[in-house]
Amino acid sequence: MTTFSHSKIQTFETCPLQYKYAYIDNIKVVAEDTVETFLGSRVHEALEKLYRDKLFEKHMDLEDLLAFYNKQWEDLWKETIIIVRQDYTQDNYRKMGERYLKDYYNRYEPFDHGKVIGLETKDILPLSEDGKYLFHIRIDRLMDMGQGLYEVHDYKTNTSLPAQEAFDQDRQLAMYALWVSERFKDCQKLRLVWHFLAFDKEMESFRTKEQLEDLRKEVLEKIKEIEATGKFPPHVSNLCDWCLYKSLCTMWKHEAVLEEKPENEYLNDPGLKIVDQYVKIKDEFDRHKKEAEEKLQKLKDALIAFCQREGISVVFGSDKKITVSEFEMIKFPPKNTEERKVLVETLKGIGKLDEVLDLDVFTLGKVLRNKEWGDEQIAQIQKFISMEKGYRLTIAKKK
Ligand code: SF4
Structure with missing residues (x-):
C-alpha cells in the first residue's frame, strides 16, 4: 500500500533529490520552523478557532481573535525559528499575520455564508480500486452551500499571488474536491476557494466530476x-534556501562545510584552494587565448599583405617558413534560411543528399536523453549505444 500526499508529489516535482532524501532514504532532519511556516500555522489555527467557536455558538470578536493569535505567537515562538530574509524581524511577521486576520475578519464577518461541515478535515482517499494507492486529504475548511454545491477553502499566507491558470490547474484542492464528491452523494458542484490573506483576495476555480476523475488517473500515473x-x-532553485536537506545536498554540502570553519581554517580548505586555483588559471588561459588569437589574426593579415607587396608566396623565419596560399572558399546559405531549405530540397531532388549528410550525434543523444521518440524506435537504436561517464566543470558566481 502506498500513501501519497500533494506535498510528497510536489517535492518530487520541485527537486527529485529532495524527494529521495525525504521519502526513500527517510533521512530525518530536525525540522526547525521557518518564520513563514510559523506565521502560516498561527494564522491557520486562529481561523480554525474562529469557525470552531462559531460551531459552538460562541462569537469571537476581532479583539478576541487577535488576542488568541498573539498569545499563541508568544507562547510558541522559539529562538531557533529561521528568518531567511534578514531585513525583517519576528515582529514584522507577527504584524503581517495580524493584518491578514483583520482583513479577513472585516471581509467575512459574521461568517454565516454556508454551513461549515469540516475544519482541518483529515482523511485518506483511495486512488485505485485495489486500494493499493492512497492519497492524504487535509482540508482547512469544508462548506456545504446548499443545492449540491460544496466548497473547499484553503488559507494561504504566501506573499505572491499566482495567475488564475494556476488555480484552474491546481492539483491539491482538486484532489480534496474528489474526496468530497465521493463522500457526499448529493454533491453536484465543487468550488475551490483560496484565501490569499496577504492580499485580502479570494481566488476561485470550479471542477466537474469528470475533470476530477481525469485528475485521479493523472495522479495515479x-x-x-x-x-x-x-x-x-x-x-537547484530559490527554494533551496528553505530545503531541510541543504547541508547534506551534493549541490550545497561543501558550502555548509566552509561556513562551519573558522576564518583561519576556511582559506586552507582543499576544495576551496582547488577552485580558486582553477578559476585563476582558467581566467588567465581565456585572457591569453583571446589576446593570442587577436595577435595571430594581426600577424596573418600582415603576412598576407607582405606577400602581396613582395609578390611572394613563402616567407622565411629563423627556423620555420610560412607558405601563404590563396584559395576560393565555397560558401552556402546559412542554416535556418529559406535558401538553405531550397538547397536541401535540390540535393534531395538530384538524389545526392545522403552523400553529403552526416549523422548529428549530438542531436541524436539529446533525442534519446529526452525520450523524444517512441519506445520502439528508441529500442532499435539502443544496441548502438554505450554509456560512459563524463564530467563538465561549470564556473558560476556564488550567491
Ligand atoms: S538543497 Fe536544493 S537541490 Fe539540494 S535537495 Fe534541496 S531543493 Fe534539491
Whole structure:
C-alpha cells in the first residue's frame, strides 16, 4: 500500500533529490520552523478557532481573535525559528499575520455564508480500486452551500499571488474536491476557494466530476512514474534556501562545510584552494587565448599583405617558413534560411543528399536523453549505444 500526499508529489516535482532524501532514504532532519511556516500555522489555527467557536455558538470578536493569535505567537515562538530574509524581524511577521486576520475578519464577518461541515478535515482517499494507492486529504475548511454545491477553502499566507491558470490547474484542492464528491452523494458542484490573506483576495476555480476523475488517473500515473524512476537529480532553485536537506545536498554540502570553519581554517580548505586555483588559471588561459588569437589574426593579415607587396608566396623565419596560399572558399546559405531549405530540397531532388549528410550525434543523444521518440524506435537504436561517464566543470558566481 502506498500513501501519497500533494506535498510528497510536489517535492518530487520541485527537486527529485529532495524527494529521495525525504521519502526513500527517510533521512530525518530536525525540522526547525521557518518564520513563514510559523506565521502560516498561527494564522491557520486562529481561523480554525474562529469557525470552531462559531460551531459552538460562541462569537469571537476581532479583539478576541487577535488576542488568541498573539498569545499563541508568544507562547510558541522559539529562538531557533529561521528568518531567511534578514531585513525583517519576528515582529514584522507577527504584524503581517495580524493584518491578514483583520482583513479577513472585516471581509467575512459574521461568517454565516454556508454551513461549515469540516475544519482541518483529515482523511485518506483511495486512488485505485485495489486500494493499493492512497492519497492524504487535509482540508482547512469544508462548506456545504446548499443545492449540491460544496466548497473547499484553503488559507494561504504566501506573499505572491499566482495567475488564475494556476488555480484552474491546481492539483491539491482538486484532489480534496474528489474526496468530497465521493463522500457526499448529493454533491453536484465543487468550488475551490483560496484565501490569499496577504492580499485580502479570494481566488476561485470550479471542477466537474469528470475533470476530477481525469485528475485521479493523472495522479495515479504520476505516482507510478515516481515509483518506477531510479533517477533523482538535484534541481537547484530559490527554494533551496528553505530545503531541510541543504547541508547534506551534493549541490550545497561543501558550502555548509566552509561556513562551519573558522576564518583561519576556511582559506586552507582543499576544495576551496582547488577552485580558486582553477578559476585563476582558467581566467588567465581565456585572457591569453583571446589576446593570442587577436595577435595571430594581426600577424596573418600582415603576412598576407607582405606577400602581396613582395609578390611572394613563402616567407622565411629563423627556423620555420610560412607558405601563404590563396584559395576560393565555397560558401552556402546559412542554416535556418529559406535558401538553405531550397538547397536541401535540390540535393534531395538530384538524389545526392545522403552523400553529403552526416549523422548529428549530438542531436541524436539529446533525442534519446529526452525520450523524444517512441519506445520502439528508441529500442532499435539502443544496441548502438554505450554509456560512459563524463564530467563538465561549470564556473558560476556564488550567491
Ligand atoms: S538543497 Fe536544493 S537541490 Fe539540494 S535537495 Fe534541496 S531543493 Fe534539491
